[in-house]
Amino acid sequence: MTDPKLVNLTIEGRAVSVPDGTTILEAAKTAGVLIPHYCYHPGLEIAGVCRMCLVEVEKWPKLAPSCATTAADGQVVHVYSQKALDARKGVLELLLINHPLDCPICDQAGECELQDYTFQEGRADSRYREPKRFTPAEDFGGDVMYVTNRCILCTRCVRFMGDVAGDEALCVEERGDRARIGIAPDHDLTHPWAANVIDLCPVGALVSKDFLNKARAWELDRTASICPNCSQGCNITLETRDADVVRMKPRSNADVNQYYLCDEGRLNYQWINRDDRLETPVVAGQLASWEAALSAAGAALKGGAAHVVASASLSNEALWLLKQAAGTGKFRVTKGAEAPLPGVKDLALRADRAPNATGAERLGFSRADQPLAGAGKVVVIAGDDCDGLDTAALAAAQSVIVVGTVAPKGLPANAILLPVANFAEEEGTFTNLRGRTQRFLQARPAPGLARASWMALAGLVAAAGKAGAYDSAEAVFAAMAKSEAAFSGMSYDSLGLKGQMAAGAGVNA
């Protein structure tokens, strides 16, 4: 790649060098100045319809919309000059003419750009005395509800559906103060990626029906994580309220999912909060302490070669420790329909509905439709993907060790159950289908005595008399990076929150 030509300009007194072709708005971001904007979104075509990003450029006769103005050499940009502030205050006042003041019942309150910018730069009151326009809310289908009154017509949703999702379902209907977002006849927002319009909407006009009236934005704790619902490995933010996950939002990663997350991924989170979890170790039907359960499991592992059934939902750390304790084995992956997002390169809801099939394969585990088939005397089942399997194979086993979040059905009476945390309750890494290893962090506490899966399996490694002692997920990863070629040179620090490709692999995931 050749070096792009740089242009030098001054924004708010700060000298900025950006590649030629960058807009003033993006250039200002590099100078640490966020110019207020509604219609502009880095993932969408530039529209320049909201007029919120007006800034003053010296020697220009008029204010410039910074989202649609290319930065040029020698420009001197004033974002907070009186002229620019007055213009943006006027824009806000006009936007608020018909915008209802229902922030107390609006789901967007607390993360609303209209609220934020009005608070920063808007008028304290309105000079408009006429009654506000009222139009009832409309169900757009899928997970999307359209609250017409709150719409500021930035058209981000229209551009997303048309340009990125490739389904021209939305348009701007009517004119003047009756203008609103309309849905094309016989269309609804059931496109597999349509719910992204909720994230794109800067105000509370497009809201999630699933999240409606559930929690306020400021009550939520946010944790960086990885979507566990397919092998794409979209970066997400798990948003929790009182330790319950209430929604999943995309977290931008230019190499994986840009700014987007599919509907199936974002709506499949309820299982994280399920309360019928395995909370205490069980040995032969009796509740047991961790020490007793681990020593029983260790003794069982010494009784012969283990048949290992793994899960592609386990982290790399857990799978590697499983391999240390009992050897590699087989895993099953649930399949589903692929659903690509046409506007983004190499982004789709993938057929493998598990986050870490690639990681499991790189660690030496192999796919099988019936991973339990051929079970021997000692069986180790790690993960929860074995529900619905033919458990007849287990009847012959002398000992069965289950490392899972819930107790599977059809276990023999002498089974040893070790309760572990699910992905939202522990730290770890997943490797997506392009080989990008990405970290996820702990968002909620594990129930009862359940341990993080790396911790439970590290205990199993020790109980089985194998070498290695680990006191954190990071230590497990460091040891794994030393012994496994697929992870060589990686560490939690080098992964960061955007992930890293295996050495020697391509750059883009």
Next chain:
Amino acid sequence: MAITTRVVDRPVDESSYIRATFQGLALSFKHLVDPHKVTVQYPEEKWDIGPRWRGTHRMLTTEDGTAKCVACGLCPTVCPANCIKLVPGEDAEGNRYPLVFDIDEFRCIFCGYCQEVCPEEAIHLGRHYENAEYERKDFIYDLKRLTSQTHPVCEMWDPADPRGE
């Protein structure tokens, strides 16, 4: 060292108890006939408490008897004592309303922020001080209790003098 005492003769008009006794009786008699009374005959009589008295809460209701609260979550957010538990829900018409609205009056410090922040003028502190209960759990006021109480509510500020000047 031995302790010695010295008795000093005092004039009889200073040391006589008879004069003091009559002085005291005179004061008592004066109070018997004087109509000025300070003691309030509680509970038959009650003090008038100030308009800005901040006592236990009330939730005001709309004409149809349901709470005015729209479960916006501002009061649990602003509450410095963390005593309000709110779970929002949605009714049949899609309106937001509180499924659970519990105030722990033991934790409450009666600062009045909840009343001040409420955009619907729903939650109010009460001009009320008789709060005794038989059980500790009864001090966690639920929505039913908050809406059914009828005592007068606090005026956060005097409408005639909103700045308190």
